[in-house]
Amino acid sequence: MARKLFGDISPFTYAIAVKRQILQRQLSDLIRGEKLSTQRELQNLTVVIYRHNSLIRRKLGNVDLLLQENKAVSLGLAAPHIDGILIRPGxxxxxxKLVGHCxxxxxxRTGLTINNxxxxxxxxxxxxxxxxxLHWMVLHSPLEIAEHHHHGExxxxxxxxxxxxxxxxxxxxYNYLDYRVHNPTENTxxxxxxxxxxxxxxxxxxxxxIGVKYHVKEQESYFQKVGDEVYRRNKVFRSVRDKRTGNEIANELIVENNAKVLYDHALINAPIRPDVGGVLAQTHTP
Structure with missing residues (x-):
């Protein structure tokens, strides 16, 4: 039998492990002395780089709708901490760091999380x-993603x-799995x-x-049966084009997903490829 991790022994040890992670991140930030964004401006900067609207209440299997309503409240509380924040050069x-402990x-309020x-x-x-x-908008800009975690598996x-x-x-x-973005440009x-x-x-x-336009696109997207399981596979690329000439100057792989489908396979609204007897590649994020 595999030996349990300290945080898996009991709720008490889990709480200790989480607290340790939080303190480690705080200490790391102090040591690194990274220049973090703190200045806020509630007057719009001149140029719109990208805009997007995200539907708050979505149908998520059999998830209690109350969790969706609670999420709306929590998002509303967090929004003022991010709205207007400037990411200046460097x-x-x-x-x-901006939202703080929720x-x-x-x-x-209590909302949907993912555990194990x-x-x-x-x-x-x-x-x-x-x-x-935030991430979807950043992907359409020259900002660099400094820290990003996801559920691609x-x-x-x-x-x-x-x-x-x-x-x-x-x-x-909070706070050890963060979303961080660095500004390497001379633009704010x-x-x-x-x-x-x-x-x-x-x-x-x-x-x-900015002198370029970004387009994020999905390729090689399909579901495939592997034994009794079904996996969802795709690749996501980001194309960069010069606005003046229209020429593509870069085309980079952002992420390659190989995700195990955990809901009823009958709900998959796409053809499922047959098992080819091989092991699918692991999720990859460049």
């Missing part, structure tokens, strides 16, 4: 939708009005975030226009 944006005392590759619930669950939105829920390629989401846990960028009744709304703005 700075790094840290989601958790506790019930602050008004955050299964749906669960916890305070401020669903906050990854916030960083999903599992496909938890059937698609429902999917707008972006599978596997381009994020996974965050700004996140504008707001909520409507239906959507989490985002804009990425800048002081100056």
């Amino acid at each position: 700075e790094t944006f840290s989601f958790w 506790s019930a005392k602050k008004g955050y 590759n299964r749906p669960a619930s916890g305070i401020a669950g669903g906050m990854c939708q916030f960083t999903n939105l 599992i496909d938890l829920f059937p698609d429902f009005n999917r707008q972006i390629p599978f596997g381009t989401g994020t996974s965050i846990v 960028f700004q996140f504008r975030i707001s909520l409507s009744e239906e959507h989490l709304r985002g804009e990425l703005r800048a002081t100056e226009a």
Whole structure:
């Protein structure tokens, strides 16, 4: 029998392990002395780089709808901490540094989380939708992703009005699984975030226009049977084109997903390729 990790022994040891991770991140930030974004400007910067709206209440299998309503409340509490934040040249944006610890005392509610590759619930669950939105906008800009985690090894829920390629989401846990973005340019960028009744709304703005256009596209997307299981596979690329000439100047692989489908296979709304008797490649993020 495999030896249990310290954090898996009991809820008490799990809490200790989490606290240790949080303290380690705080210490790491102190030692590194990274210049993190803190300045906020509530006047819009001149240029819209990219905008996107994310549906707040989505059909997620048999998940309790109350968790979706609670998520909406939590997103509303977090939004003012991000709205207007500037990412100036040489700075790094840290989601958790700005939002801070999301506790019930602050008004955050119980929402959907993922624990051991299964749906669960916890305070401020669903906050990854916030960083999903930020990440999708950042992918359409010259900002560099400094820290990113995701659930690419599992496909938890059937698609429902999917707008972006599978596997381009994020996974965050305060504060040791963060979403961080570095600005290597001479341009200043700004996140504008707001909520409507239906959507989490985002804009990425800048002081100056950029000379290229980004397009994120999915390729080789399919489901495949492996033994008694089904896996979802795809590759996501980012194309960069010069706005003046229209020429493609870069085409990079962002992520390659190989995700085990954890919901009823009858709910897959696409053909399933037969088992070819091989082992599928592991999830890869460049």
